[in-house]
Amino acid sequence: MKLCILGFGAVGRGVAKVISKKRDEMKDKYGLDIKITAVTDSLGAAICNEGLDPELLLEIKEKNGKVSSYPQYGINNISNMEVLDKANYDCLIEVTPTDIEDGEPAKTHILKAITDKKEVVTSNKGPLALSFKELATAAKENGVQLKYEASVGGAMPILNFAHDTLPSCNIESIFGILNGTTNYILSRMAKEGSTYEQILKESQEMGIAETNPAQDVEGTDAACKVVILANSIMGKDVNLKDVDVVGISKITQEAISLAKNEGYLIKLIGEVSDDALQVSPRLVREGSPFAVDGTLNVATLKTDLAEDVTVVGKGAGSIETASAILSDIISIYKTKK
Amino acid sequence: MKLCILGFGAVGRGVAKVISKKRDEMKDKYGLDIKITAVTDSLGAAICNEGLDPELLLEIKEKNGKVSSYPQYGINNISNMEVLDKANYDCLIEVTPTDIEDGEPAKTHILKAITDKKEVVTSNKGPLALSFKELATAAKENGVQLKYEASVGGAMPILNFAHDTLPSCNIESIFGILNGTTNYILSRMAKEGSTYEQILKESQEMGIAETNPAQDVEGTDAACKVVILANSIMGKDVNLKDVDVVGISKITQEAISLAKNEGYLIKLIGEVSDDALQVSPRLVREGSPFAVDGTLNVATLKTDLAEDVTVVGKGAGSIETASAILSDIISIYKTKK
Numbered sequence: 001m002k003l004c005i006l007g008f009g010a011v012g013r014g015v016a017k018v019i020s021k022k023r024d025e026m027k028d029k030y031g032l033d034i035k036i037t038a039v040t041d042s043l044g045a046a047i048c049n050e051g052l053d054p055e056l057l058l059e060i061k062e063k064n065g066k067v068s069s070y071p072q073y074g075i076n077n078i079s080n081m082e083v084l085d086k087a088n089y090d091c092l093i094e095v096t097p098t099d100i101e102d103g104e105p106a107k108t109h110i111l112k113a114i115t116d117k118k119e120v121v122t123s124n125k126g127p128l129a130l131s132f133k134e135l136a137t138a139a140k141e142n143g144v145q146l147k148y149e150a151s152v153g154g155a156m157p158i159l160n161f162a163h164d165t166l167p168s169c170n171i172e173s174i175f176g177i178l179n180g181t182t183n184y185i186l187s188r189m190a191k192e193g194s195t196y197e198q199i200l201k202e203s204q205e206m207g208i209a210e211t212n213p214a215q216d217v218e219g220t221d222a223a224c225k226v227v228i229l230a231n232s233i234m235g236k237d238v239n240l241k242d243v244d245v246v247g248i249s250k251i252t253q254e255a256i257s258l259a260k261n262e263g264y265l266i267k268l269i270g271e272v273s274d275d276a277l278q279v280s281p282r283l284v285r286e287g288s289p290f291a292v293d294g295t296l297n298v299a300t301l302k303t304d305l306a307e308d309v310t311v312v313g314k315g316a317g318s319i320e321t322a323s324a325i326l327s328d329i330i331s332i333y334k335t336k337k
Numbered sequence: 338m339k340l341c342i343l344g345f346g347a348v349g350r351g352v353a354k355v356i357s358k359k360r361d362e363m364k365d366k367y368g369l370d371i372k373i374t375a376v377t378d379s380l381g382a383a384i385c386n387e388g389l390d391p392e393l394l395l396e397i398k399e400k401n402g403k404v405s406s407y408p409q410y411g412i413n414n415i416s417n418m419e420v421l422d423k424a425n426y427d428c429l430i431e432v433t434p435t436d437i438e439d440g441e442p443a444k445t446h447i448l449k450a451i452t453d454k455k456e457v458v459t460s461n462k463g464p465l466a467l468s469f470k471e472l473a474t475a476a477k478e479n480g481v482q483l484k485y486e487a488s489v490g491g492a493m494p495i496l497n498f499a500h501d502t503l504p505s506c507n508i509e510s511i512f513g514i515l516n517g518t519t520n521y522i523l524s525r526m527a528k529e530g531s532t533y534e535q536i537l538k539e540s541q542e543m544g545i546a547e548t549n550p551a552q553d554v555e556g557t558d559a560a561c562k563v564v565i566l567a568n569s570i571m572g573k574d575v576n577l578k579d580v581d582v583v584g585i586s587k588i589t590q591e592a593i594s595l596a597k598n599e600g601y602l603i604k605l606i607g608e609v610s611d612d613a614l615q616v617s618p619r620l621v622r623e624g625s626p627f628a629v630d631g632t633l634n635v636a637t638l639k640t641d642l643a644e645d646v647t648v649v650g651k652g653a654g655s656i657e658t659a660s661a662i663l664s665d666i667i668s669i670y671k672t673k674k
Contacts, residue, residue, distance in 0.1 A: 018642060155642075155643035157503060160501070161502050165497040165498050167671075169660055287524065287631070291628060293624030293625075305657065306651065308651070309492065312647035320644060326505035327504050330505060331504065
């Protein structure tokens, strides 16, 4: 399977690392031979139909800051769309930066690949949260697969889990802690008794929260994931503007202490149900599967037969997210074999 | 798919209830037409190649205490082995009582069905914990499937989860809370400050612990599940006698309080790793996925790429366990289609 990787930030580099580490194992275990035939970043591309060396790609990116320095096969000033035309590939790995205003340019990349009858794997929440139906329909019409496990919960395998492990059950609703940064902040507020502002500042210094933390703390990131879960698992047709969103920036230490005295914690919870499509701070009971701390993500499926079934995993991390992308690639390969 | 259900206790009746509830849905969703052609209990059987009515089976069992009162098709004093010869079925549902001394008579039932080229789904831990390799080899040699999701963690889908959702990862070890009764007792000891003896007595009165609680509190039940996980997921060849087992009956309130003061809880943890095959009380951190209370079961897979991935679910319950059995039936049907 030949991959074209658009974007060579943390996730794109994670994919290269994971492929380098696992290539022989994938061949032995599944008969899957993975080649990276094209990679782009904001400055250019490297394209080679025989396959680029993932270790050399990582080394060159680290040293020169651009993949177009790749010997012999580097190309400066080429657009992603030109690369999609020029490269010989079976599956697009769309891992350019997420935009939640219009989902671009990722949406255009994905639609182009689909129209060209290529499979697509992405971690990019923007196009999925804004144009899920359009993308899913295009994939179906063109007879290709569009997979996006990494877009929700990083290495927490919620989509495959919901689709594959409980065939006897109907999923009636989904509740989740879908953003690691806010879970980290709320957990530390509960443990240390410090204010939101203090913990946010420290989280930014530690690189856990971003310099502009709005998308995390105002709940937008979690809302994108709510949309993806609603469309993918619950068969709804919704997008970002349909979600009621309240973030955590107004949570006081007093509210957390009051909850704690009664055996509860405050968590930022995403809900997908027939009654609600929302992200908001809510009380969860200590000792429940939602009482996890740190940057962990959690999702509970409420089912008709098995009651609540919950999955917990790391919500972020370059290698962890890349592992979800590789799982999607393997899954596409298995169904095509 | 024609089912022969051996055993009509809580789990067997759960299977009948779930099939009654979901039969039309399974037909619409998967094209799977399920018929129960034989059911047994300790007093006899009901056999009908055209299919028995699950609701009538449940009604008769409730009213008369035996399935052999089923009109026209009831048979008194027939052994399970005779039923396996007489019935027309595709898949054995083995849900007779668990025996952990020699795994009988379930083991003989399962081997007979396998030799007769029938698929097998079971929740019966005994034969799996004592003779896993023998049963798995027999199934392989006869070209049939042997599935047992319900034998570990009831409605917590740990086996399907480990096999299906993380194809990019190697599973390096498994840690789990695999017994609901002990988790309930330890959780209440931590919350209420009462002694082990007090809480055990109350749990017995509430029907959560059995009159003879030894298999749960001494760790044997959890050890059976450790063996199944080790063989099924980690490819080991071990059985019950290979597990180091320490139960919870010697856990004092003082130990729990000491742990609590440092932010820890004491849980009965099963471990499968290259270093250990064991069940023992261990400290888990508050705020970790293991800090769940009540009768919940938890299992964490330590992976090479995705770090820790955890699944939580109800460890027992008639309908919940039956839902895992139905999921196995659907999975067998899908691979044969």
